[in-house]
Amino acid sequence: xxxxxxxxxxxxxxxxxxxxxxxxxxxxxxxxxxxxxxxxxxxxxxxxxxxxxxxxxxxxxxxxxxxxxxxxxxxxxxxxxxxxxxxxxxxxxxxxxxxxxxxxxxxxxxxxxxxxxxxxxxxxxx
Numbered sequence: 001x002x003x004x005x006x007x008x009x010x011x012x013x014x015x016x017x018x019x020x021x022x023x024x025x026x027x028x029x030x031x032x033x034x035x036x037x038x039x040x041x042x043x044x045x046x047x048x049x050x051x052x053x054x055x056x057x058x059x060x061x062x063x064x065x066x067x068x069x070x071x072x073x074x075x076x077x078x079x080x081x082x083x084x085x086x087x088x089x090x091x092x093x094x095x096x097x098x099x100x101x102x103x104x105x106x107x108x109x110x111x112x113x114x115x116x117x118x119x120x121x122x123x124x125x126x
Contacts, residue, residue, distance in 0.1 A: 002027035002115055004096050009120030012086055016124070020081040022096030022117060030074040032099040033110045036081045038092035038122075046092075049081060053106025063089075086124045093119040 008020040039045040049070040051058045069082040099110035
């Protein structure tokens with residue numbers, strides 16, 4: 001069974017940092033684009049970052065650009081989201097997603113994300 005599992009969320013003070021991990025199992029992500037999303041209560045889901053299969057030219061939402069960094073380690077079948085200078089507006093459930101395998105191009109944004117994790121809660125509060 002193919003699945004993604006996020007980890008690394010938690011409670012952090014404003015200005016702090018967290019690194020989220022997204023580990024894939026039953027699925028090899030090395031040829032796939034991987035995206036990070038978040039959803040805050042009462043708000044629409046936001047695509048905050050995407051990394052292509054070759055790791056070049058990751059893309060970011062304007063709301064996180066300069067503070068978040070997406071990376072990947074295909075040997076570990078894992079993607080990461082480093083989040084710095086966090087603020088209360090970053091409080092949300094964070095999800096990772098992997099591109100649909102069929103006809104995958106490994107580019108951002110992919111035509112579709114077929115695999116999703118269950119999410120990890122990030123809370124920024126003093």
